[in-house]
Amino acid sequence: MFSLTNMHMHMPPPTSIFSAYASMTATIMLLRTMTNEFIPQPIRGYLFKAFRYFIKPHSTDLTLIVEESNGIARNQVYDAAQTYLSTKVSPDNERLKVSKSSKEKKLTIRLEKGEKLVDSFNGVFFKWRFICTESDKNSPNDNNNNSNSTRSEKKYFELSFHKKHKEMVLEYYLPFILEKAKEMKDEERVLKMHTLNTSYHHNGKWDSINLEHPSTFETLAMESELKKEVIDDLDRFVKRKEFYKRVGRAWKRGYLLYGPPGTGKSSLIAAMANYLKFDIYDLQLVNIVRDSDLRNLLLATANRSILVIEDIDCTVDLPNRRHGDGRKQSDVQLTLSGLLNFIDGLWSSCGDERIIIFTTNHKERLDPALIRPGRMDKHINMSYCSYEGFKVLASNYLEISSDHHYFGEIKGLIENTQITPAQVAEELMKDDDIETTLEGFMKLLKRKKMEGDVCENDTEDNVNANGNKSKRHKLTLSGLLNFIDGLWSSCGDERIIIFTTNHKERLDPALIRPGRMDKHINMSYCSYEGFKVLASNYLEISSDHHYFGEIKGLIENTQITPAQVAEELMKDDDIETTLEGFMKLLKRKKMEGDVCENDTEDNVNANGNKSKRHKVSSCKLKRGVGIGNRIGAATQRRTRSFGR
Ligand SMILES: Nc1ncnc2c1ncn2[C@@H]1O[C@H](COP(=O)(O)OP(=O)(O)OP(=O)(O)O)[C@@H](O)[C@H]1O
Incomplete structure (x- = not known):
C-alpha cells in the first residue's frame, strides 16, 4: 500500500530542493546571457520561431x-x-x-x-x-500631427x-x-439600351434606359435550323476567348441581318441581347457628323455589348468606295472607311466580347467592303413566314401548342405566300376566338395569293431634282422607325402611337406595316349619323327635327367634313336659321361638285413638272407644324430619296 508515511520517507529534504532550484535558475540565467551575448538578434528570432513551430500542436x-x-x-x-x-x-x-x-x-x-x-x-x-x-487611418496630408484621421x-x-x-x-x-x-x-442584370443624345453640339453622348424587350429565341418565328445555328454561333463566340487570343483576332463578331420589313430583324437583336445578357448600343449614323465623333462614341461603349446600326443602307450617305459618288472626299466628314477602320481597329481592340449588327432591307445595295467576312461574319436572311414560323406565332398569340384542324390548309397556303411574321402576328391578334382568328387568317392568305402580293414593301430608290440619289437627311424615316420599334417600345409598357395623314396612299408601306401601325382608321366625310351627333352637341337637338329628312338626303351625297358641319352649326343661335343655312351649304356643295377642299390631284408647277405640293389647306394651317406634319415630311422626304 502506498501511504503518506512512505512518501515522507522518500521525499528529499527541503534544503536540497532549494539548492537544486537555485543551481538550475543560475544555469538558465547563464545560458540566456550567453545567447544574448553571442547570437545576433535576427538569428535569435528565427530560432525562437522554429522552436515554437516544433512545440505548437499542428492544425489540419x-x-x-x-x-x-x-x-x-x-x-x-x-x-x-x-x-x-x-x-x-x-x-x-x-x-x-x-x-x-x-x-x-x-x-x-x-x-x-x-x-x-x-x-x-x-x-x-x-x-x-x-x-x-x-x-x-491618418491622412497623408496631415503634417502637423493633428488628429485628422479617416x-x-x-x-x-x-x-x-x-x-x-x-x-x-x-x-x-x-x-x-x-x-x-x-x-x-x-x-x-438589367439590360440597357444606349442611344445617342445629340443635344451636345456635334458631339453625341450615350444615354441609357432599361431594355425590356420581351423577344426571346423561343418567341421568334424562325426556321428552327436557322435559330439553332444562330444560338450555336453565339455560344461558340462567348466561349472562345482563348481562341481569339490564340489566333490574334479581336474578340468580336459581326452579324448582318437582312430581309424585308417586318421579318423580325429588330426582334432577333433583342432576342440575342436577352440571350447573352448584353447591353445594346443603338448607333444612329445620321446623327453623327464626323469620324472623330464616331470614334469617341465607339470608345465609350462597354464590353459584352451589341452595337447595332440599323438600316445601314439608308441611314447614312457614306461615300461609296467602289464607284465614287461625285463628291469630294473632303466634303464628307463621316466616311465609310472611317466607320470600317474604327470597327475593325480601335473599337474591337479596346474591348472584349463585342458584337456588331448591321440590319438592312437591301443587302444588294451594300458596299461589299462593309459586309465582307471578318467584318460581318454571319449573314442571316430574315425571310417571309414559313409554316414552322406560323406555328411559333400561333403558340405565342393563340396558345395553340399542338395541331389544329385548320393547320393543314394553312400549311398549304402559307408555303405559297409571301407574308411577313409581323403580318401574321397582326392577324393572330385580331380576335380572342381561335376559330374566327384562323379563319380570318386563311382568308388573308387566300387574298394575298390571289393578288400575287409579292411584297408590300416596294423598295425602289427615288431620284431627287438633280437626278442624284440622295439619302442624307437629318430626320429620316428609318431613324423614326428604328426609334419606335427599338428604344421606345422596348423600354416601356402600354404605349400607343398614332400617326395621322391626309394621304395614306403616299405613305411608305414600311411605315404603316402591321406591327407598326396595327390598326388603320379611315376618318371620312360626315355621314347623317355624324351630323346628328354634331347637331346634338352644337344645337342641343337630341331628337328629330323637321329638317332632318332633307338633310339626310343631301348629306349622303355630299363630301363635307365634320369640321365644316361644326363650323356651319355654330353660325347662328337660332336652330331654324342655322339648319336652313346648313342646307343651303349642302346644296351649294352638291352643285359645285366640291369634292373636298383638300384637293389631292398632282399640280403642275411653272416648269411643267408635276409637284406633290398642295395649296395650304385650312386644315393644315390649323395644325401648324405638329407631329402629323413632321411624319408627313419625313415620309415625303423618304419616298423622294430612298425606299426600303
Ligand atoms: N420572326 C418573328 N418572330 C416573331 N415575331 C415577329 C417576327 N418578325 C416580326 N415579328 C413581329 O412583328 C413586329 C415587327 O418586327 P421587327 O421590328 O422585328 O421587324 P424588322 O424586320 O426589324 O422590321 P424593319 O425592317 O421594318 O425594322 C415585332 O414586334 C414582332 O411582334
Whole structure:
C-alpha cells in the first residue's frame, strides 16, 4: 500500500530542493546571457520561431483570406463569394444585411460581420466567415500631427477547410464560385439600351434606359435550323476567348441581318441581347457628323455589348468606295472607311466580347467592303413566314401548342405566300376566338395569293431634282422607325402611337406595316349619323327635327367634313336659321361638285413638272407644324430619296 508515511520517507529534504532550484535558475540565467551575448538578434528570432513551430500542436486546417481589393482593383473572388454566399444563408445565421437598389430586381442578402456559414462542394465542407474591421487611418496630408484621421474598413472572407483539399479549392471550388456568381449576376442584370443624345453640339453622348424587350429565341418565328445555328454561333463566340487570343483576332463578331420589313430583324437583336445578357448600343449614323465623333462614341461603349446600326443602307450617305459618288472626299466628314477602320481597329481592340449588327432591307445595295467576312461574319436572311414560323406565332398569340384542324390548309397556303411574321402576328391578334382568328387568317392568305402580293414593301430608290440619289437627311424615316420599334417600345409598357395623314396612299408601306401601325382608321366625310351627333352637341337637338329628312338626303351625297358641319352649326343661335343655312351649304356643295377642299390631284408647277405640293389647306394651317406634319415630311422626304 502506498501511504503518506512512505512518501515522507522518500521525499528529499527541503534544503536540497532549494539548492537544486537555485543551481538550475543560475544555469538558465547563464545560458540566456550567453545567447544574448553571442547570437545576433535576427538569428535569435528565427530560432525562437522554429522552436515554437516544433512545440505548437499542428492544425489540419488551412484558412484562405479573400480580401475585398488587392491594392487598387477589386478582388473578383471577393465579389463572387459575396454574391454566391448570399444564396447559402442558413437558419443558423443571426444577422444578415438586406438591400435593394432601384436597378435591382430582387432583394440582396449579405452576411453581417462576424457571421459564419458552411457550404459543401463535391462532398467536402467549407467554413466561411465574413470579417469587417475598422481602423483609423491618418491622412497623408496631415503634417502637423493633428488628429485628422479617416476611418477605414477592411472587409474580407475567411475560407477554412482541411489542408488536403487545397488543390481542389484552388482548381475547382473557387472557379466554380466565380462562374456561379457570374451566372447569378447575368440573371439579375438589367439590360440597357444606349442611344445617342445629340443635344451636345456635334458631339453625341450615350444615354441609357432599361431594355425590356420581351423577344426571346423561343418567341421568334424562325426556321428552327436557322435559330439553332444562330444560338450555336453565339455560344461558340462567348466561349472562345482563348481562341481569339490564340489566333490574334479581336474578340468580336459581326452579324448582318437582312430581309424585308417586318421579318423580325429588330426582334432577333433583342432576342440575342436577352440571350447573352448584353447591353445594346443603338448607333444612329445620321446623327453623327464626323469620324472623330464616331470614334469617341465607339470608345465609350462597354464590353459584352451589341452595337447595332440599323438600316445601314439608308441611314447614312457614306461615300461609296467602289464607284465614287461625285463628291469630294473632303466634303464628307463621316466616311465609310472611317466607320470600317474604327470597327475593325480601335473599337474591337479596346474591348472584349463585342458584337456588331448591321440590319438592312437591301443587302444588294451594300458596299461589299462593309459586309465582307471578318467584318460581318454571319449573314442571316430574315425571310417571309414559313409554316414552322406560323406555328411559333400561333403558340405565342393563340396558345395553340399542338395541331389544329385548320393547320393543314394553312400549311398549304402559307408555303405559297409571301407574308411577313409581323403580318401574321397582326392577324393572330385580331380576335380572342381561335376559330374566327384562323379563319380570318386563311382568308388573308387566300387574298394575298390571289393578288400575287409579292411584297408590300416596294423598295425602289427615288431620284431627287438633280437626278442624284440622295439619302442624307437629318430626320429620316428609318431613324423614326428604328426609334419606335427599338428604344421606345422596348423600354416601356402600354404605349400607343398614332400617326395621322391626309394621304395614306403616299405613305411608305414600311411605315404603316402591321406591327407598326396595327390598326388603320379611315376618318371620312360626315355621314347623317355624324351630323346628328354634331347637331346634338352644337344645337342641343337630341331628337328629330323637321329638317332632318332633307338633310339626310343631301348629306349622303355630299363630301363635307365634320369640321365644316361644326363650323356651319355654330353660325347662328337660332336652330331654324342655322339648319336652313346648313342646307343651303349642302346644296351649294352638291352643285359645285366640291369634292373636298383638300384637293389631292398632282399640280403642275411653272416648269411643267408635276409637284406633290398642295395649296395650304385650312386644315393644315390649323395644325401648324405638329407631329402629323413632321411624319408627313419625313415620309415625303423618304419616298423622294430612298425606299426600303
Ligand atoms: N420572326 C418573328 N418572330 C416573331 N415575331 C415577329 C417576327 N418578325 C416580326 N415579328 C413581329 O412583328 C413586329 C415587327 O418586327 P421587327 O421590328 O422585328 O421587324 P424588322 O424586320 O426589324 O422590321 P424593319 O425592317 O421594318 O425594322 C415585332 O414586334 C414582332 O411582334
